[in-house]
Amino acid sequence: MEQPNNSRYFDYAASSPPWPEAIDAYTRNVRLYYANPSSQHTPGKAAKQRLLALKKEFCDMIRYFDGRLLLCASGTEANNTIIDGHMNMFPKGKLLIAEDVHESIWYAVEKYKKAVETIKIDHSGQLSVDQLEKALNNKPTLVCISHVCNETGVIHPVKEIADLCFSKQTRILIDGAQSVGHVPLHFDDVPFTYYSFSGHKFGSVKSTGGVLVRDDQFLPMLKGGKQEWGLRAGTEDVAGLAAMVAALKMSIEHWDVEKDQLKMLKQLVIDKLIKIPGLVVNSPKSSSLPGLLSLSVPGYSGREIVGALALSGYAISTGSACHENELAPSRIMLAMGRTEEEAIGSIRISMGPGTTGEAVDGLAEALLELIK
């Protein structure tokens, strides 16, 4: 099989190159389990059994035994399903949303203006758990946070936060788009209500994702079928799930080696770029994703840097890939207390299994050349 050259690819947080095993699993399953899992004939039943077996395998790998896996076509769909579904079921519901969530959650701040309160993040990107605790006294009906911030890579103490919400009997949605496949997960220990994820962020194929749900207190966004216990209409993607299972398995198998390697590469980038005047490292050294580095280069726009590096074959992104076409400064950077100049000059370098020290050297040199 033809393999792409991804040595200059530094945008794993936007999308990871798929594991060959995930592609194999996809093609094998799309060929064998072509039937509709809802059909009552033999091939349909076989597809249903395969779907259930794959769901079990996926959930067992992350030690999630007491809830359901609801398949979606993306992390965005998963987040929208829960938030809109919640607000549709509880029209008087109140949302408590962290400032560093992805746009697929942040849209709710505009949409449900009067029903939203936000949780601040500090200079290092950490959520204020104290503020969250106080805000829980206002009796929100749904708390929304990210497990790992997609721009800075900050890892939030989800267990502590979920425990807090659990003790106040408040539902919580955790966006795990940047954490599944990137940090060890033991969900028998984290009492979340919903946990969303996106397959292509950890080496599955595109249009795969889902949300782990521990209750069914939301109205379906997609209607017109009884699939997924009536919570999401539409034929289930058995092959997509097979790809996610394979990708998760590979990510877990490689995790121990990867994390040390990525930490080392991240440090290498910082060491080489630290000489840039006014450079701000937005990702904290501890409690951040090993392969994700957010930097602010004052005096430059992130978009400008991304464009210039692309000419040299390097693929990085501004704060968030979803902001690529916007000139506005990064919302998350501003929330962290960065100046507008620093927020506009933020870039995200994210690495993965294919990243090499040589490529990191090349990227750093290209960046220094650009900025000197």
Place this chain on the structure above:
Amino acid sequence: MKEIHLHNPTYLELDDAYRSITQPGYVVVKSADAGRVIQDMEKIGFVAIEYASFIPDNTGHTIRASKGKHGPCHFTGKTARYTGVALAALDDDNHLLFKDRPLAVCDKTDRIFGLPAYKGLIERKGSVEKTGILHPDSGRLYADDFESGQAFLYDLLKSTKALSGRRKAVFYPGPFRMLILTDGAMVRRGQWCSIVQNMSRELIRKEGCIGADDDRSGQLILFQEEYKKSGAVCLMQAFRPEALEIEDVKPDFLKLGEINKELKARLSHIIDHQKKYFILIGHEVDDHLGCCPSQEVTDANLLVKYGILSSLAEPLPGDACPVTVYAFKDELTVSPDGFTGQINEAFRSRVRKALSSSPHSVLKKVLKGVLLVFVIISLGLAVRKCQSMEHGGQGKAAYEQLLLTPEDRYVVVLFHNQKRCYQCLQMEKLTQDLLTGASWNELGDHKPAFKTIVIDNPENEVLISRFGIFAPTLVLMEFNQGELVNSKKILNVTGLYRDEELFKEGMEKEVRRFVGE
């Protein structure tokens, strides 16, 4: 979801339903193959499995089951007493409940026993005030109970033969995983068993069994035979040793000096008695979410890691408490039917040597000696104090704590720990047997009553120190108008608990002498 209805589900559909129901939710299944569904449910981790509709309709049986337990163990002194018709019942978490004997359980298990399926079969009791808080190292509680409970059961049944008479096949749907009947017949959930007809009527009436209306033949398996053949693994859930864990490292015998004394005693015991394995139930203590955190499990796993022991863990359904078989390294051989053991005397003698010569053993011996002298002096002082003390004040407390009536003049009191051992259970059984005999009626109001006192219970502290109780002990007491006027510890008989005849003979002599016969 609180309730899910399924029709002829596959294993995976049941598994999906298990994940989908919330606690205290349940699943209701209609199936023509109740046995298969029940066995699947058991593997997945469902509990409180029962027939929802007692008489199967034309679409098959309707089975109802609830989600199992979840999360860490909390002990607040709850007890459960099995009140059904069998001699003992084994639940989904390997609690072996003897009829009419309370067993300490964690709050999770207590909650499960509160489900409707257990109504009329389990009596739940207990609060912090009444029974005291159990030892936090709860794993030991169960680890001891599973094996020692079976040893006790075997002792009760070893000379029992299967009841003769017309037999009938019965199908037991649950909620217990297994019932062991008074003749030792094992009635396994989800299977047809052959039962003597009289007993089958009771099982149908009280335990929700179904009798065969055709001539199918059920299996007759006797616990005493299975236990004799394979030991305590005979009650493990479809024991399928999927992975024998042996660390490929040179044995580090020094690690034996680091383990807790209970495990040391256990290892010495299996060496002395030529046992091939031992079983522990529970998680390691660091696993704060685990069920029944146990120091013994923690230390045993350390010995696996350092090449002293090998272990076989049973595949866990749901959140069930882990059951692990431990044996000395290389003594276990796994086969498709289970495992076989081969004792390695040379290895065991090295273990024994290491156990008796831990690095600090000399220092320990010196300290033990000093401690012994101190204890002897303290005991001497305590005895003198007791002798000089009037029976009056504390006697009143004894009278109240034993819940006696003015008619109760002579009482045989068994002091026992919350955690019951085989000796203590046997002493209770034999003493009770003895005192219920008709020959005592001739004593009239001198006929002694039988009472028990829990040593670990803080509210019994006065009595415990009054009699200087440290271990299971039988004490004879005489009351007059609610005042304790005389007492005697029975010391020379308790050691005879393994021999029913000798024990009862000695006990009878002691009691008759005490009541002035």
